[in-house]
Amino acid sequence: MSAVRQTTSASPAVRSFEAQWRARPADAWWPAREQAMQRFLKLGLPSPRDETWRYTDLRALAAQSFVDAPRKARAEVRPSPALALLDGSPRAATLLLVNGHPLLNADDAKINGIEISSIRDIARLDPSLLLRFLPPASDADQRRWVLLNTALFLDGLYLKITTQLATPLLILHVSAGDGANDAAHPRVIIDACVGSSATIIEQYVAQGEHTPLNNSNTHIALARDARLEHYRVFATGPGATHFDSLDIHQDRGSQCKQFTIALGGGLVRATLEGNLRERGASLDSYSLLVGHENRHVDCVNIVTHGAPDTRSRQTARAIASDFSRVIFNSKVIVNAGAVNSDSRQSCRGLLLSATAEIDTRPQLEIHADEVKCAHGATTGRLDPDMLFYMLSRGLDRATAQSLLVYAFLADVLTGMSVTAARSAIENALISQLPDSQLLRKFR
Amino acid sequence: MLEIIDLTVRVAGKEILKGVNLKVNAGEVHAIMGPNGSGKSTLAQVLAGREDYEVTRGSVSFEGRDLLALPAEERARAGLFLGFQYPVEIPGVNNVYLLKAALNAKRKAAGEPEVDAYEFLALIKQKMKFMQMSEAFLTRGVNEGFSGGEKKRNEVLQMLVLEPKLAILDETDSGLDIDALKVVSMGVNSLRDPQRAVVLVTHYQRLLDYVIPDQVHVLTGGRIAKSGDKSLAQELERRGYDWVLESRVA
Numbered sequence: 001m002s003a004v005r006q007t008t009s010a011s012p013a014v015r016s017f018e019a020q021w022r023a024r025p026a027d028a029w030w031p032a033r034e035q036a037m038q039r040f041l042k043l044g045l046p047s048p049r050d051e052t053w054r055y056t057d058l059r060a061l062a063a064q065s066f067v068d069a070p071r072k073a074r075a076e077v078r079p080s081p082a083l084a085l086l087d088g089s090p091r092a093a094t095l096l097l098v099n100g101h102p103l104l105n106a107d108d109a110k111i112n113g114i115e116i117s118s119i120r121d122i123a124r125l126d127p128s129l130l131l132r133f134l135p136p137a138s139d140a141d142q143r144r145w146v147l148l149n150t151a152l153f154l155d156g157l158y159l160k161i162t163t164q165l166a167t168p169l170l171i172l173h174v175s176a177g178d179g180a181n182d183a184a185h186p187r188v189i190i191d192a193c194v195g196s197s198a199t200i201i202e203q204y205v206a207q208g209e210h211t212p213l214n215n216s217n218t219h220i221a222l223a224r225d226a227r228l229e230h231y232r233v234f235a236t237g238p239g240a241t242h243f244d245s246l247d248i249h250q251d252r253g254s255q256c257k258q259f260t261i262a263l264g265g266g267l268v269r270a271t272l273e274g275n276l277r278e279r280g281a282s283l284d285s286y287s288l289l290v291g292h293e294n295r296h297v298d299c300v301n302i303v304t305h306g307a308p309d310t311r312s313r314q315t316a317r318a319i320a321s322d323f324s325r326v327i328f329n330s331k332v333i334v335n336a337g338a339v340n341s342d343s344r345q346s347c348r349g350l351l352l353s354a355t356a357e358i359d360t361r362p363q364l365e366i367h368a369d370e371v372k373c374a375h376g377a378t379t380g381r382l383d384p385d386m387l388f389y390m391l392s393r394g395l396d397r398a399t400a401q402s403l404l405v406y407a408f409l410a411d412v413l414t415g416m417s418v419t420a421a422r423s424a425i426e427n428a429l430i431s432q433l434p435d436s437q438l439l440r441k442f443r
Numbered sequence: 444m445l446e447i448i449d450l451t452v453r454v455a456g457k458e459i460l461k462g463v464n465l466k467v468n469a470g471e472v473h474a475i476m477g478p479n480g481s482g483k484s485t486l487a488q489v490l491a492g493r494e495d496y497e498v499t500r501g502s503v504s505f506e507g508r509d510l511l512a513l514p515a516e517e518r519a520r521a522g523l524f525l526g527f528q529y530p531v532e533i534p535g536v537n538n539v540y541l542l543k544a545a546l547n548a549k550r551k552a553a554g555e556p557e558v559d560a561y562e563f564l565a566l567i568k569q570k571m572k573f574m575q576m577s578e579a580f581l582t583r584g585v586n587e588g589f590s591g592g593e594k595k596r597n598e599v600l601q602m603l604v605l606e607p608k609l610a611i612l613d614e615t616d617s618g619l620d621i622d623a624l625k626v627v628s629m630g631v632n633s634l635r636d637p638q639r640a641v642v643l644v645t646h647y648q649r650l651l652d653y654v655i656p657d658q659v660h661v662l663t664g665g666r667i668a669k670s671g672d673k674s675l676a677q678e679l680e681r682r683g684y685d686w687v688l689e690s691r692v693a
Contacts (some may be wrong), residue, residue, distance in 0.1 A: 219583075337669075339449060385531045386533050388491075388493060388515060390526065390541065391515040392515050392516075392524075392525050392527075393518070393521055393542075393605070396516055397514075399548075400516075409535075410534075
């Protein structure tokens with residue numbers, strides 16, 4: 001094992017991650033993992049001094065020591081009260097990952113035309129394949145947990161889409177710990193081949209009283225003219241801490257529609273990095289971030305236009321009630337030469353209590369001429385004119401407020417093409433808002 | 444039905460209404476006219492229960508109840524309706540849903556059961572036909588993307604469905620072409636009834652060619668400066684509001 005500089009000032013968390021790493025057997029990807037771990041150890045956990053971590057303090061987490069979350073047998077996994085994101089049709093398929101370990105049946109190798117393997121099997125059969133999808137080590141602060149995932153992931157899923165598929169696939173990530181200090185590093189790779197199309201939903205839920213620290217990474221590669229609708233839905237309990245990084249790489253003419261839905265978790269940090277690396281690639285990202293109780297939702301979107309004629313849209317709706325805090329940082333980077341790039345960032349925040357907080361920061365970094373880049377962010381309370389209008393029609397205040405909240409979310413919900421997912425997400429959203437009983441009647 | 448005594452109202456620290464007195468009986472149609480900035484819209488909004496308007500003096504009784512003590516929603520359920528000068532757009536809230544919720548709120552307050560979904564749809568389609576509105580409005584957000592005239596028709600449609608005892612229409616005629624004005628007037632006239640009253644707030648006399656008022660009042664400088672029958676409106680049209688001010692001084 002090569003020498004890694006042991007930092008004496010390392011926090012208990014960092015030391016425990018290093019211990020896990022030292023105990024890992026070498027595999028086909030060892031050089032990449034080692035490089036990632038070295039970067040991580042050098043940089044340490046992010047702190048509010050890092051640009052994309054300004055509003056999220058990990059000091060409490062740093063004081064903990066973590067161990068690998070256990071592998072679970074299928075019998076130990078009880079179907080949790082997950083949202084019914086798929087309809088009941090016989091073709092609807094769900095893949096199960098528990099603490100990052102896939103529980104695949106023999107007939108799961110191909111579902112509805114998607115080729116499915118565990119990453120462990122890839123390591124055995126075709127290790128060079130995965131190397132294409134391992135990100136290079138980066139010092140960027142938003143990628144700190146990706147470094148750790150690269151160094152420590154034990155298993156995960158590799159999905160290869162080769163044709164045009166009509167039926168959505170659900171990946172249910174279950175967090176199920178044996179103790180308070182468990183950590184899991186799930187990894188999913190979605191390889192969408194030339195001209196393919198698919199819908200993939202990833203949902204994160206928890207089971208049992210111990211929810212492991214979840215440090216997940218999903219890597220999506222869209223080849224030429226591929227189309228993908230991707231959902232990530234965070235629906236864990238108030239005790240859960242989740243760092244999720246989503247990397248999307250898009251080739252010529254590919255189209256990606258992405259929904260990030262934060263409904264649960266005590267601390268959810270969701271990063272999306274979109275890389276429009278070839279001409280004509282297009283990314284539509286929608287984020288619905290709901291904070292209630294004293295939850296903390298921190299969402300970072302960074303979209304890079306790396307080629308001419310690329311297009312991106314970022315639409316975020318943040319709602320914060322009680323003592324919660326919701327953060328949405330978005331950035332569009334237009335590289336030199338990426339002429340005719342077209343981007344729009346829109347973030348609207350809705351504060352439902354005086355003790356809640358929403359921070360939004362849209363940013364632009366443009367190195368090319370002839371581009372169209374728009375951004376806007378507004379945060380406020382319910383519109384008093386709209387409220388008065390409804391009151392003047394006899395609606396009681398709670399109903400009027402609920403209707404306005406519901407209307408606020410509609411922009412994102414209406415973009416979803418999976419009807420079952422939309423209605424389940426709508427239901428779950430409603431249940432976290434004040435006056436949920438009233439809101440249900442509007443549907 | 445409505446009795447306003449010495450109503451004085453401040454908006455953002457500025458006194459806009461300076462002692463308004465007005466009595467409207469059931470079965471009557473009153474027109475309140477006046478130049479811009481005279482306080483007409485403030486009067487309409489304060490009667491409907493707008494909260495950021497501060498009543499510093501005076502009283503308003505509606506069917507014997509202290510109107511000012513009621514929140515906006517209870518005034519609506521008691522039978523008061525405000526047709527807005529600038530109806531707000533509420534994207535994402537369905538037009539029909541709002542109307543149904545409004546009707547049910549009123550029925551609930553009256554101890555009646557909620558309206559049946561089919562009956563409601565039939566009712567609303569009938570009223571929309573009367574108001575010459577396209578059924579496309581059924582599926583749209585409240586006033587969302589409506590033209591000025593469509594918004595005003597929608598206000599009158601709501602009034603017809605809710606059948607208020609007292610309707611206050613704040614410049615419902617402004618921005619309407621002559622055909623729309625006729626439709627809106629027809630809507631208002633259809634509500635005329637010995638049990639109901641209508642207060643038309645308007646800048647121009649032309650609406651009063653179609654909805655004949657029993658009384659006309661001129662509101663200027665926060666007070667009712669002159670009252671009369673429908674001929675007062677015609678005289679105002681001829682001589683302008685300055686004439687009222689001058690005749691007061693004289």
